[in-house]
Amino acid sequence: MDTESRVTQALAHHGQSHVLRHAHTLTPAARTTLFAQLAEIDLALIARLAHGGEDAAIDFATLKPAPYFHLGADTTNARAHGESLLRAGQVAAFTVAGGQGTRLGWKGPKGTYPSTVVTGKPLFRVFAEQITAAEKRWSCAIPWYIMTSPLNDRDTLAFFKDNNWFGRNPADTFLFPQGTMPSVSFDGKLMLETPSSLAVNPDGHGGAIRALASSGALEDMAARGIRHLSYFQVDNPLNKVVDPVFLGLHASSSGSSAEMSSKMVRKRDAEEKVGVFCESAGKTVVVEYSDMPAHLTTALDTDGALRFCAGSIAIHAISIEFMMRLTTGTGDGAFALPFHRAKKKVPYWCDLQHLTHEPNEPNATKFEAFVFDALALARTSLVMEAARVEEFAPIKNASGNDSPASSHQIQSNRNANWLEQFGVKVARRPNGDADARIEISAETALEADDLADVSLPREISAGQEIVL
């Protein structure tokens, strides 16, 4: 049977024939495109997901907080081990940048967003400068893998080209698009975005594992002798692209390497909307804020601290062997993590108006996989506590929490802390925030200690802007 007949029959079987309603009006090329897109879709999976996500059942009665490596513990050995991995060229940086950034409302890939406090460096430049500084520090190559999506891949590539790959060898930056999933209306129907294309969304940061395999990135890493990935999201300008302490702990956990490790920060309060590291049936898992029963969210230890306090900041160290183990033998990288459902605003083709309509309210369900679901598949996993002000200044929303403004304040606070360690007097507001806009580039200091060799001002006064 030819593709058109096979697809037409399958659509009819699953009650989805409405997506062919314009097929008879399409040019032959557009018609081929539509059928090719439809042929890729697992209609049985969509039917299943439309009736319920694949969220793992968690036994909340036996759920425990995940153990973690505490901030302030001795990290001398871990650091030495992590540095030896870097020097040996066994670490790659991996950024997931395929998201749509709808909450921020930035037209363009989120990695192109101007993120730093004074000079407004785009996120991609912030990471590129850190990678270059780390390569110099540890005399090594740190290849950079970036997952885009079919929706932003072209623009991302153009941005790197326009910026001359930020002075790095283009062969050491590997862009590859993740997969997509069709969005469906609340009654489980596929949606057209145009008469010849379905409404689709990137398949979540959990799509990274399949995409690493199917894009050839894993093979490329193996050929370069890479053994560990430093995984981070594109929207946190304070992320350390490689952290020797974290990598060292991860790679020497329980005598051998952990398969997937994670960083956490202590939750600000019970209400903070972040996933929490827990232990369920002997495995480390992240339980989403919305899934956690209220009595556990607010539960306190005997010392009055939050019992489930380990908030996820979406930073991981992942062993290549683990990625290979999950994806080998699954046929062209067909491995997939469970899909979760989210109600979102999805533009759709309006037959009456003859245009793509942008809804103001959520009108569709998107299916997305989450990378932290891979933790449950890891044989060994470690969680390390990080200092929030040092490593977490996300840019998610246009205003309020996790916005450019809040990120700028955290960046200035971190930089003020670094400078104060070297005797610089920094103006502070009554709430402790730095009362100045302070930017420090990775070329100047990759870590606070690097400021020892930098000529610093004696004082930074209220309202001052400074770039080091």
Ligand code: UTP
């Ligand atoms: P978010 O969950 O914050 O989503 O992604 P987002 O797509 O950037 O923004 P909204 O929800 O539309 O406002 C967290 C990280 O995961 C990446 C994002 O690029 C970001 O680095 N991500 C997310 C992907 O790479 N692919 C996806 O399908 C989703």
